[in-house]
Amino acid sequence: MKLVRYGTPGEERPGLIDANGTLRDLSGEIPDVIGATLSPDVLADLAKLDPETLPPVEGNPRYGACVGQVGKFLCIGLNYSDHAAETGATVPPEPVLFTKATSAIIGPNDTVRIPRGSTKTDWEVELGIVIGTAAKYVSEADAPAHIAGYCVINDVSEREYQLERHGTWDKGKGCDTFGPLGPWLVTPDEVGDAGALHMWLEVNGHRYQDGTTATMVYKPAFLISYLSQFMTLHPGDVITTGTPPGVGMGQKPPVFLKAGDVMTLGIEKLGEQRQEVAAD
Numbered sequence: 232m233k234l235v236r237y238g239t240p241g242e243e244r245p246g247l248i249d250a251n252g253t254l255r256d257l258s259g260e261i262p263d264v265i266g267a268t269l270s271p272d273v274l275a276d277l278a279k280l281d282p283e284t285l286p287p288v289e290g291n292p293r294y295g296a297c298v299g300q301v302g303k304f305l306c307i308g309l310n311y312s313d314h315a316a317e318t319g320a321t322v323p324p325e326p327v328l329f330t331k332a333t334s335a336i337i338g339p340n341d342t343v344r345i346p347r348g349s350t351k352t353d354w355e356v357e358l359g360i361v362i363g364t365a366a367k368y369v370s371e372a373d374a375p376a377h378i379a380g381y382c383v384i385n386d387v388s389e390r391e392y393q394l395e396r397h398g399t400w401d402k403g404k405g406c407d408t409f410g411p412l413g414p415w416l417v418t419p420d421e422v423g424d425a426g427a428l429h430m431w432l433e434v435n436g437h438r439y440q441d442g443t444t445a446t447m448v449y450k451p452a453f454l455i456s457y458l459s460q461f462m463t464l465h466p467g468d469v470i471t472t473g474t475p476p477g478v479g480m481g482q483k484p485p486v487f488l489k490a491g492d493v494m495t496l497g498i499e500k501l502g503e504q505r506q507e508v509a510a511d
Contacts, residue, residue: 232278233415233502234264234380236295237288240338243295247282248415254292255285264416265300266467269363269379274418295338297382297413298361303468304331304410306386307454308400310473311446317481326449326457331386331471332405339413339504343387344511345488346406351390352488352508355474356432356440356496358425359384360451361416366464374455377464380416381425383498384471385432385506387411390480390487407511412469414502422500426450430475432496434488440496442475449473 233248234257245257245264260277261268308327309320337343345352363379386404393403419425425444432440449457454470464470479486488494490510497503 249282254288297416329400335410353479355386371456374452429499440477
């Protein structure tokens with residue numbers, strides 16, 4: 232299934248994309264696409280529905296973030312061998328963990344705003360994992376059962392704040408609008424092998440990132456197991472898993488976002504995003 236949230240910010244309704252690409256309203260079945268509605272039982276019930284019986288949504292509504300009421304927004308850094316190489320870093324012996332503020336979350340096509348004083352705002356197309364059932368001390372073998380679905384994430388990053396302002400990476404990662412999610416939350420049965428998906432990102436029509444999840448060092452099941460040793464992962468939590476090469480700071484010379492730029496990005500089977508860039 233492809234689950235979505237659509238409507239004006241703060242008033243999103245749950246929806247489903249049918250096999251023909253039609254948006255259908257799910258509000259008669261669930262109140263929202265949130266942790267409480269991502270359990271295996273609820274998803275199994277939704278999968279039994281005939282989409283033709285659901286009301287089609289007319290017009291061209293805005294898509295919100297594909298999951299609402301996110302509790303934790305956890306991020307993995309330097310998780311692609313080819314991206315680590317382009318930044319001059321080595322792949323770490325354990326996953327690098329940082330967080331993005333949940334206030335960074337926006338819809339997949341909402342405006343990304345460059346923070347005041349920023350000169351090094353950058354892009355990162357990433358595979359997102361959404362948790363469906365609580366995970367604590369889970370094994371790698373059991374971890375896939377805790378995944379509700381996958382989505383596209385743009386891990387927008389301010390490199391000066393991240394790398395030059397001392398302390399953790401969080402300063403450059405959690406700025407408002409730095410976490411577009413969606414357009415769809417795609418259930419694992421429809422994704423298949425999440426470790427073999429093409430992913431790409433363009434700025435103003437120029438393709439900077441053109442990679443694959445195959446170069447991901449730590450795979451989704453390992454990441455869920457690893458993170459669950461430190462904290463309980465709750466339904467609706469989001470994990471973003473790293474980026475392939477082609478980020479702005481890896482260009483020679485570096486290229487960073489400016490007001491008026493347009494980012495387009497996508498991951499095979501998971502849909503596409505489009506964000507205009509503006510000054511905050």
